[in-house]
Amino acid sequence: MNMNYKKNITVAIAIVLIVASFIGGYFTYMYTSGKSVNGIPSTNNTSNRSITIIDDTGRVITIHGIPQRIVSLAPSNTEILFDLNLRNKLVGIDSIYDYTTAQVKEWGISNVTQVTTSTNINYEEILNLTPDLVLAAGITSPAQVYKLTSLGLTVVVLNPENMHQILNDIYLVGLVCGTLTTAKTIISNLSAMLTHIETTVGSVYTKPSVLLTYYPDNYSMAYWTYGPGSFGNRLIIDAGGYNIASNLSLSYPEISVGSVVNLNPSFIMVGVGPYGLNITSYSSFNPTWINLSAVKNNTIYGLNDAYISEPDISLFYVLQEMAYILHPSLFNLTGNVSGRLYNGNTPQTSVTIKLLNATNTVVATTDTNATGGYQFTGIPCGSYKMEIIYNGKIYYRNINIIYLNMVNVVIHL
Amino acid sequence: MKNNIKDFSKYNTPKRWLITVTSLLFLLFISVLVSVSVGTVKIPFQQVMIVIWNGIAGIHQNSLYSKIILQLRLPSIIMAVIVGVALSSSGASLQGLFRNPLIDPYILGISAGAAFGAALSITMGFDSYQSFYYLPISAFIGAIIAVTMVYGLSYSHGEVSNSNLIFGGIAVGYIFSAIVSFLMFVSGPHLQELIYWLLGSFSDALWGEIDLILMPVIISVFILFYFSKELNLLTGGEDLAAATGVNLKLTKNMIIFITTLLTAIAVSMSGIIGFVGLVIPHIMRRIVGNDYRILIPTSAIGGAILLVISDTIARTIISPVIVPVGVVTSFIGAPFFIYLFRRSLKRMEVSI
The missing domain is CATH 3.40.50.1980 (Nitrogenase molybdenum iron protein domain)
Incomplete structure (x- = not known):
C-alpha cells in the first residue's frame, strides 16, 4: 500500500510536468510563429521597389x-x-x-x-x-x-x-x-x-434550365455537377440560366440519371476535351438519354473541361459561349461551320449544301470542293439545318453555330 | 510462459539493457544522418555536416543548403522520430496491458476521433491562411473525445474491463469513421486537403510544433517505462498481477491516459500513420524478448528508426515525387515482420 501511495505521488508529479511542458512549448510555439517572415530579397534584379x-x-x-x-x-x-x-x-x-x-x-x-x-x-x-x-x-x-x-x-x-x-x-x-x-x-x-x-442577360425573365456536368459516373449512373457555391453554378447564373443542381445541398454533388430525366433541363452542357471526354462518354451508359428534351432539340454542347474547372481568364470565354448558347437571340454574333461530306468513305465533290434557319429559309448555299470540303462563314449564331440533295434524296443535318467557334461537322450520307 | 521467463533472465541485466538501447540509439543516429543527407536536392555530405554543426553552434546561415537542411529536412526527420517513439511505445504498452497481440495504439478509437476532428476543422474551414493551428488542436480534441467516450462506455460496476474497452473502441471508431466518410462526401473543394491529411505526412512539420510536443512526449514515454514492471507482472494475468501487489486500477488508467496522450499528439501532428504501433513492438519482442523494461525503450527507438527510414524512402524512391509515408511504412515493415515471424516459427519460439 505504501508503495502504491508513493507511485501515486510520482504519477501526479509527472502529469504536472507534462502539462507544464505543454504550456512551455505553447509559448515557444506562439513566440516563434508570431514572428513575421518577410520575403527574401530578390537577388535577381536591381529594382529597389x-x-x-x-x-x-x-x-x-x-x-x-x-x-x-x-x-x-x-x-x-x-x-x-x-x-x-x-x-x-x-x-x-x-x-x-x-x-x-x-x-x-x-x-x-x-x-x-x-x-x-x-x-x-x-x-x-x-x-x-x-x-x-x-x-x-x-x-x-x-x-x-x-x-x-x-x-x-x-x-x-x-x-x-x-x-x-x-x-x-x-x-x-x-x-x-x-x-x-x-x-x-x-x-x-x-x-x-x-x-x-450581365446587362444583356439581366433583362431576361425566363431563365432556361441547364445541366452542367464535368464528369459522367457510369457506375452509379450519375453525373458530377456544380451545386450552390461553386464556380460552375456562378457561371450558369451569370450566363442567364437556371442550374438544375442549384438547390442541392453540396457544392460538387452527383446528380442521378433519374433526377436529370425528372428535371429535364432545356440545355445540357458537358465537359469535353483535355481530360479525354466527349459527348458520347455522357450518353453511352444512360438509357434515358434519348428521352431528354435537350437531346431531342439538339441543345447539347461540349465545353472545354479544363476551362470550366479553373478560375482564370478562360472562364470568361466559357461564360461568353454559355451566355450565347442560352440566349442566342440577344447577341448579334456570328460563327462559322465547316466540314466534309462523305458517302461511305468517298468524299463527295460538287454537292450543293443549303443552310436553313429555324423558319426553313435558305440562309446560305455552298458546293463541296474537290476533297468534299465545305464552309459557311459569318453566319449569325443559332440553330440551323443543313439540306443536302444527293442522288435525288434529301438529307437533313441539325447544327448549332456558336460564337467564336469553328464548328466542324463531318457528314456521312 | 516458459519462454517469457527465459527471456526475462536473458535481458534483465543492466549491462545487456545498456548495450541494446545504446546500439539501437546508434542505429537511429545513423538513419537520421543518412536521411538528412539525401533528398531531391543533392547536397555533399561534408556540406550537410558543416550546416548542422553551424546550426548547433548557433551561427546564422542563409544559404540554400542551410534552408533545406535546417528548415525542411531536420524538422520532418525529428517529427518522424517523435511520432515513431510515441506510436510504438504506446503500442507496446497497450499490448502488454490488454495481453493481446492485435492491439495497436488506435484500438481505442483515437485515429477515428482525430480524423473526425481534422475533417471537421478542414470542412468547416476553421483554419485561415493567416493562422494555422486549429487543425492539430481539433484532431487532438477529437482523439481525446473518442477515448473518453470509449472509457465511459466501458465503465461498469466500478471497473473497466479489457474486452469492454476493445468493443467500445471498435464501436466508437466505426461511428467516427462514418462521420468522417460523410464529411469527406460533403467536403467539396476541401476533399484533397482532407485526404492528404489522412494519408499522414511529415513534410509540413514546423520547428514550433516540435517545440510544443517534444517535452510532453519524452515525459510520457518515461512514465510508460516507469510502469514496465507492472506490465511484466501483468503478462501472467490480471489476478496474478493483483496478487503480487500491482495496483491494477492505477496501472490501467495511467497507461490508457498516457498512451492516449502520446497517440493523440502523434496523430494530430502528422495524420494517421498505421502499422508502426502494431508491428514494431512485435518485431522488438522477437529481438529482445518480452521484458517490458527493455521492450518499451527498444520499441520507442525502433519505431523512430522505421519512420525515419520510411520517410527517407518516401522522399527519395521516385524523386521528385513524394510517396505518402504510411504506404512506405507498411511496405518495408511488413516483409521484415514476416521474416522474423517465419524465423521464430522455425525455431519453435512462438510467443507473444
Missing part, C-alpha cells in the same frame, strides 16, 4: 523588387501568368496542369520543373529553384502555405470566388510582377465583356 499587398486570404505580404523567378502551384495561376506574358519567369509548376506535348512546346514550358505531385508539395524542389514569388491557390492547404512561408518564401495566395475576383487577381499579379499595363488592358476587355453579358 518594395510593395505591400493583401492577397485573397487577407495575408499582408511585402514584396521586395520585381519577382524574376515564379513558382505556380495551380493551373489557374499558371494561366494568369501566361496571359500576363510572364511565362519566361515561370520556373516551377504544379503537376495538375493538363499539359499535352503540343502545349508544352507551344508555351515553351519544357524547362519548367514540376514541384507538386497531386496535392503533395516538394518543398526541396521549390527551394532549389530559388523563386522570389510562389503563387499558391485554394487547393494549397493552410498547412502548406504556412510551411512555405516558414522557409522564407514569398507566398501569395490567389483564391477567387467569382468573376470579379478573377479580375482582381489578374490586377494583383500584374502589380506584383510589374506587368500592370498588360493586366489593365486584359481587365478592361474582360470587364467590358462581363458587363455586356
Whole structure:
C-alpha cells in the first residue's frame, strides 16, 4: 500500500510536468510563429521597389523588387501568368496542369520543373529553384502555405470566388510582377465583356434550365455537377440560366440519371476535351438519354473541361459561349461551320449544301470542293439545318453555330 | 510462459539493457544522418555536416543548403522520430496491458476521433491562411473525445474491463469513421486537403510544433517505462498481477491516459500513420524478448528508426515525387515482420 501511495505521488508529479511542458512549448510555439517572415530579397534584379499587398486570404505580404523567378502551384495561376506574358519567369509548376506535348512546346514550358505531385508539395524542389514569388491557390492547404512561408518564401495566395475576383487577381499579379499595363488592358476587355453579358442577360425573365456536368459516373449512373457555391453554378447564373443542381445541398454533388430525366433541363452542357471526354462518354451508359428534351432539340454542347474547372481568364470565354448558347437571340454574333461530306468513305465533290434557319429559309448555299470540303462563314449564331440533295434524296443535318467557334461537322450520307 | 521467463533472465541485466538501447540509439543516429543527407536536392555530405554543426553552434546561415537542411529536412526527420517513439511505445504498452497481440495504439478509437476532428476543422474551414493551428488542436480534441467516450462506455460496476474497452473502441471508431466518410462526401473543394491529411505526412512539420510536443512526449514515454514492471507482472494475468501487489486500477488508467496522450499528439501532428504501433513492438519482442523494461525503450527507438527510414524512402524512391509515408511504412515493415515471424516459427519460439 505504501508503495502504491508513493507511485501515486510520482504519477501526479509527472502529469504536472507534462502539462507544464505543454504550456512551455505553447509559448515557444506562439513566440516563434508570431514572428513575421518577410520575403527574401530578390537577388535577381536591381529594382529597389518594395510593395505591400493583401492577397485573397487577407495575408499582408511585402514584396521586395520585381519577382524574376515564379513558382505556380495551380493551373489557374499558371494561366494568369501566361496571359500576363510572364511565362519566361515561370520556373516551377504544379503537376495538375493538363499539359499535352503540343502545349508544352507551344508555351515553351519544357524547362519548367514540376514541384507538386497531386496535392503533395516538394518543398526541396521549390527551394532549389530559388523563386522570389510562389503563387499558391485554394487547393494549397493552410498547412502548406504556412510551411512555405516558414522557409522564407514569398507566398501569395490567389483564391477567387467569382468573376470579379478573377479580375482582381489578374490586377494583383500584374502589380506584383510589374506587368500592370498588360493586366489593365486584359481587365478592361474582360470587364467590358462581363458587363455586356450581365446587362444583356439581366433583362431576361425566363431563365432556361441547364445541366452542367464535368464528369459522367457510369457506375452509379450519375453525373458530377456544380451545386450552390461553386464556380460552375456562378457561371450558369451569370450566363442567364437556371442550374438544375442549384438547390442541392453540396457544392460538387452527383446528380442521378433519374433526377436529370425528372428535371429535364432545356440545355445540357458537358465537359469535353483535355481530360479525354466527349459527348458520347455522357450518353453511352444512360438509357434515358434519348428521352431528354435537350437531346431531342439538339441543345447539347461540349465545353472545354479544363476551362470550366479553373478560375482564370478562360472562364470568361466559357461564360461568353454559355451566355450565347442560352440566349442566342440577344447577341448579334456570328460563327462559322465547316466540314466534309462523305458517302461511305468517298468524299463527295460538287454537292450543293443549303443552310436553313429555324423558319426553313435558305440562309446560305455552298458546293463541296474537290476533297468534299465545305464552309459557311459569318453566319449569325443559332440553330440551323443543313439540306443536302444527293442522288435525288434529301438529307437533313441539325447544327448549332456558336460564337467564336469553328464548328466542324463531318457528314456521312 | 516458459519462454517469457527465459527471456526475462536473458535481458534483465543492466549491462545487456545498456548495450541494446545504446546500439539501437546508434542505429537511429545513423538513419537520421543518412536521411538528412539525401533528398531531391543533392547536397555533399561534408556540406550537410558543416550546416548542422553551424546550426548547433548557433551561427546564422542563409544559404540554400542551410534552408533545406535546417528548415525542411531536420524538422520532418525529428517529427518522424517523435511520432515513431510515441506510436510504438504506446503500442507496446497497450499490448502488454490488454495481453493481446492485435492491439495497436488506435484500438481505442483515437485515429477515428482525430480524423473526425481534422475533417471537421478542414470542412468547416476553421483554419485561415493567416493562422494555422486549429487543425492539430481539433484532431487532438477529437482523439481525446473518442477515448473518453470509449472509457465511459466501458465503465461498469466500478471497473473497466479489457474486452469492454476493445468493443467500445471498435464501436466508437466505426461511428467516427462514418462521420468522417460523410464529411469527406460533403467536403467539396476541401476533399484533397482532407485526404492528404489522412494519408499522414511529415513534410509540413514546423520547428514550433516540435517545440510544443517534444517535452510532453519524452515525459510520457518515461512514465510508460516507469510502469514496465507492472506490465511484466501483468503478462501472467490480471489476478496474478493483483496478487503480487500491482495496483491494477492505477496501472490501467495511467497507461490508457498516457498512451492516449502520446497517440493523440502523434496523430494530430502528422495524420494517421498505421502499422508502426502494431508491428514494431512485435518485431522488438522477437529481438529482445518480452521484458517490458527493455521492450518499451527498444520499441520507442525502433519505431523512430522505421519512420525515419520510411520517410527517407518516401522522399527519395521516385524523386521528385513524394510517396505518402504510411504506404512506405507498411511496405518495408511488413516483409521484415514476416521474416522474423517465419524465423521464430522455425525455431519453435512462438510467443507473444
